[in-house]
Amino acid sequence: MVWYDVISLSSLRSQRPGVTETVENTAVLLAKRPEGLPTPEDFSVVTRPLTSRDAGKIRCETIFLSLDPYMRSVIAGNHLGHGIAPGEVVPGEVIAKVTESEHPDWPLNTLVRCEGGWQQFSDQTPDSLARVPSQLSRPSLALSILGMPGLTAWAGMVDLAKVGPGDVVVIPAAVGGVGAMAAQLARRAGATTVAITSGAEKRRIATETLGYDHCIDRIEEDLGTALERIAPDGVSVYFDLVGDPTLTTVATHLAVGGRVVLCGLIQDYNGNHKTTGPHPGLWITKRATVSGLVVYDYEPQRQAFEAEFVPLAEAGELTANEEFHDGLDAAPAAFCRLMRGLNSGKVVVRLVD
Numbered sequence: 392m393v394w395y396d397v398i399s400l401s402s403l404r405s406q407r408p409g410v411t412e413t414v415e416n417t418a419v420l421l422a423k424r425p426e427g428l429p430t431p432e433d434f435s436v437v438t439r440p441l442t443s444r445d446a447g448k449i450r451c452e453t454i455f456l457s458l459d460p461y462m463r464s465v466i467a468g469n470h471l472g473h474g475i476a477p478g479e480v481v482p483g484e485v486i487a488k489v490t491e492s493e494h495p496d497w498p499l500n501t502l503v504r505c506e507g508g509w510q511q512f513s514d515q516t517p518d519s520l521a522r523v524p525s526q527l528s529r530p531s532l533a534l535s536i537l538g539m540p541g542l543t544a545w546a547g548m549v550d551l552a553k554v555g556p557g558d559v560v561v562i563p564a565a566v567g568g569v570g571a572m573a574a575q576l577a578r579r580a581g582a583t584t585v586a587i588t589s590g591a592e593k594r595r596i597a598t599e600t601l602g603y604d605h606c607i608d609r610i611e612e613d614l615g616t617a618l619e620r621i622a623p624d625g626v627s628v629y630f631d632l633v634g635d636p637t638l639t640t641v642a643t644h645l646a647v648g649g650r651v652v653l654c655g656l657i658q659d660y661n662g663n664h665k666t667t668g669p670h671p672g673l674w675i676t677k678r679a680t681v682s683g684l685v686v687y688d689y690e691p692q693r694q695a696f697e698a699e700f701v702p703l704a705e706a707g708e709l710t711a712n713e714e715f716h717d718g719l720d721a722a723p724a725a726f727c728r729l730m731r732g733l734n735s736g737k738v739v740v741r742l743v744d
């Protein structure tokens with residue numbers, strides 16, 4: 392069955408509530424565990440019949456699939472203690488449309504957010520679904536600045552670092568899913584923002600699109616020298632999304648009383664680098680507050696986060712920096728680009744226009 396047949400069957404089915412037909416489901420499987428940087432050959436794209444739905448399950452058709460760095464540890468088998476094995480569908484958060492359901496809370500065509508994985512269709516239990524906020528005119532935002540990365544940024548900037556006027560906030564991976572929202576939250580709080588990124592295009596996005604006050608190119612510039620110039624009185628908040636060597640260099644330039652939020656270790660995810668961070672003596676000298684962040688802890692705050700920031704996004708007061716790829720076939724290469732740091736925004740795969 393070819394792609395347009397799947398689309399037409401899907402639209403036909405959505406007009407026939409409660410009828411379960413056998414259709415085909417394109418999915419991306421883990422072919423083998425990557426060694427070092429992942430390559431597209433570590434994945435395989437399969438199209439196979441979708442079996443009938445179990446009673447009580449809700450069938451969802453993916454519209455947008457989120458690609459995130461944490462998936463590298465999922466496919467390595469060690470994300471917070473679990474992962475997947477070769478042959479399994481790669482997991483991932485999606486925005487999907489309900490196409491088959493008898494559940495009164497989840498009628499046909501409801502837009503939902505769920506762990507649909509890298510596939511066209513998934514069958515979900517009612518309690519595994521979350522509604523995409525109805526006011527949201529761009530549903531992909533529920534995977535980017537208003538989704539998990541945005542909530543991570545809120546947890547880091549607002550809850551943990553408590554960023555305020557006068558702060559000098561340094562954000563690496565500055566234009567990605569988390570960094571883009573972190574910068575805007577810090578600016579809204581009255582702080583000076585410093586991006587660390589790479590390449591002319593991302594430098595442009597950082598300053599012109601996302602409004603960072605300063606930008607350092609991690610490849611072209613010496614980070615320590617740049618920080619001495621931009622933040623002569625020291626960095627008051629560092630949101631660590633990458634690990635060493637950036638972590639240790641920025642920590643060396645921390646102001647006394649500085650706050651550091653440890654959130655990501657992208658330098659280490661591909662398995663050939665081990666972050667150690669600065670010697671604890673440095674934290675002592677700087678009277679630093681160092682916090683660890685796991686976004687799953689903030690799930691109870693998600694509704695309040697959406698209530699505050701969806702209206703701001705709809706009013707055009709927040710900028711989303713999303714990088715779209717079309718079709719599931721594009722997911723492996725897009726993920727490999729992400730793990731090489733070649734993405735220039737939150738990576739989203741679009742399955743349906």
Ligand SMILES: NC(=O)c1ccc[n+]([C@@H]2O[C@H](COP(=O)([O-])OP(=O)(O)OC[C@H]3O[C@@H](n4cnc5c(N)ncnc54)[C@H](OP(=O)(O)O)[C@@H]3O)[C@@H](O)[C@H]2O)c1
Binds near residue numbers: 658685687
């Ligand atoms: N703790 C949590 O609960 C939580 C939740 C969400 C995300 N995170 C973490 O937050 C970090 C950012 O996530 P994101 O989704 O916003 O990713 P992202 O910024 O969209 O993509 C990763 C970026 O990291 C930068 N980078 C720096 N050094 C790199 C290296 N050695 N190799 C590859 N990339 C490198 C690159 O940007 P530049 O070229 O601009 O440097 C790359 O584009 C990740 O480490 C992620 O795991 C943690």
